[in-house]
Amino acid sequence: MDTSPFTPGAPRDEPAEFSRSELGLANRNSGALLELLDADITPTGTHYLLNHFDVPLIDAGTHALEFTGAFDAPFRLSMAEIMALPAITRPVTLECAGNGRAGMDPRPVSMPWLHEAVGTSEWTGTPLAPLIERARPRASVQDLAFIGADEGFDKGVPHPFGRSLTPQELAELDVMLVWGMNGAPLLPQHGAPLRLIVPGWYGMASVKWLTRVEALEHRYHGFQQVRTYRFRQHEDDAGVPVTRIHVRALMKPPGVPDWFTRARWLRPGRVRLSGRAWSGGGVPIARVEVLLDGAWREATLRPRADTYAWTGWHIDWDATPGAHDLACRATDAEGNTQPLEPPHNLGGFANTAVQRVPVHVADA
Numbered sequence: 244m245d246t247s248p249f250t251p252g253a254p255r256d257e258p259a260e261f262s263r264s265e266l267g268l269a270n271r272n273s274g275a276l277l278e279l280l281d282a283d284i285t286p287t288g289t290h291y292l293l294n295h296f297d298v299p300l301i302d303a304g305t306h307a308l309e310f311t312g313a314f315d316a317p318f319r320l321s322m323a324e325i326m327a328l329p330a331i332t333r334p335v336t337l338e339c340a341g342n343g344r345a346g347m348d349p350r351p352v353s354m355p356w357l358h359e360a361v362g363t364s365e366w367t368g369t370p371l372a373p374l375i376e377r378a379r380p381r382a383s384v385q386d387l388a389f390i391g392a393d394e395g396f397d398k399g400v401p402h403p404f405g406r407s408l409t410p411q412e413l414a415e416l417d418v419m420l421v422w423g424m425n426g427a428p429l430l431p432q433h434g435a436p437l438r439l440i441v442p443g444w445y446g447m448a449s450v451k452w453l454t455r456v457e458a459l460e461h462r463y464h465g466f467q468q469v470r471t472y473r474f475r476q477h478e479d480d481a482g483v484p485v486t487r488i489h490v491r492a493l494m495k496p497p498g499v500p501d502w503f504t505r506a507r508w509l510r511p512g513r514v515r516l517s518g519r520a521w522s523g524g525g526v527p528i529a530r531v532e533v534l535l536d537g538a539w540r541e542a543t544l545r546p547r548a549d550t551y552a553w554t555g556w557h558i559d560w561d562a563t564p565g566a567h568d569l570a571c572r573a574t575d576a577e578g579n580t581q582p583l584e585p586p587h588n589l590g591g592f593a594n595t596a597v598q599r600v601p602v603h604v605a606d607a
């Protein structure tokens with residue numbers, strides 16, 4: 244065996260009480276690899292995934308997007324017609340509203356994310372607003388519904404995956420109709436051949452496998468709009484819709500891991516700690532603090548690449564032998580910050596409680 248300064252022997256966890264269904268969801272819906280957090284753009288293939296139903300395989304050669312409902316000039320566009328529209332490419336950080344869910348107590352039973360449901364890709368597409376204009380929504384339109392090609396059941400209710408935005412929201416958000424990711428065509432699991440990207444909002448709004456945009460003269464009642472993505476405290480609570488991303492920082496775990504527990508081992512001496520921070524609605528990060536030897540110290544920020552892309556941060560630490568509990572916490576330009584203890588809601592949304600990173604520093 245190679246010599247090592249580390250003396251692990253870290254005990255394995257208690258047998259987990261996660262259900263087989265949660266395990267199945269966790270296998271299908273992979274998370275980011277936190278050791279790659281130094282990359283401005285998450286390498287394709289390590290971007291997190293969240294698919295409610297089955298991934299449809301759609302033929303881009305025959306796929307069309309339909310603008311239907313209360314439009315005065317409804318139309319359909321083939322993929323070729325869409326890809327001939329003025330194209331823009333923007334890095335946008337996408338995060339699942341359920342990120343952090345497994346840290347809640349009691350744990351809401353759903354996809355059991357720890358911290359890794361986030362990534363930043365360069366999305367290529369065209370702004371959606373001019374297409375909505377072209378279809379001429381009637382003045383009576385209250386909602387624009389975006390319907391995906393995937394369907395299934397949740398709580399016994401059959402439905403396609405669909406979400407909506409009001410005309411007002413659409414006017415305020417830089418929504419993109421996207422066919423490319425990091426310079427390549429969208430992968431099937433990320434919504435090929437066409438998806439929405441709603442920058443600054445949690446990922447559920449960025450409908451994949453987009454087939455239809457429907458103008459409604461009433462509010463949209465789709466399951467994923469009215470049942471799933473709401474902050475609710477109890478079963479009778481109508482709740483508040485989940486919209487913008489909440490501020491969060493993550494640290495690239497330093498040192499090397501124990502493969503099973505992922506406990507970290509470091510050599511003593513100076514170590515550069517780094518990570519990412521982001522918030523919703525394009526609001527910039529004002530500050531990242533890192534808990535080092537019991538004190539919160541301010542990290543150095545790197546400018547973000549674009550309005551909706553995450554910010555890099557780093558701080559140097561003189562690691563001394565022994566066990567240490569590191570943590571990081573971001574504050575955005577509106578003064579929003581992260582709680583030390585997890586909040587709770589029935590759906591398990593937006594648990595932005597600070598990430599704790601316990602590390603062992605080897606003897607000199």
Ligand SMILES: Nc1nc2c(c(=O)[nH]1)N[C@H]1C(S)=C(S)[C@@H](COP(=O)(O)O)O[C@H]1N2
Nearest residue numbers: 291292293294295339391404446447450451
């Ligand atoms: N059609 C469709 N769109 C969808 C979903 C889905 O299940 N079906 N999942 C949503 C959720 S909850 C998230 S977090 C993002 C995840 O996008 P990604 O898998 O490309 O990271 O897609 C959103 N768009």
Ligand SMILES: [Mo]
Nearest residue numbers: 293339340446
């Ligand atoms: Mo999500």
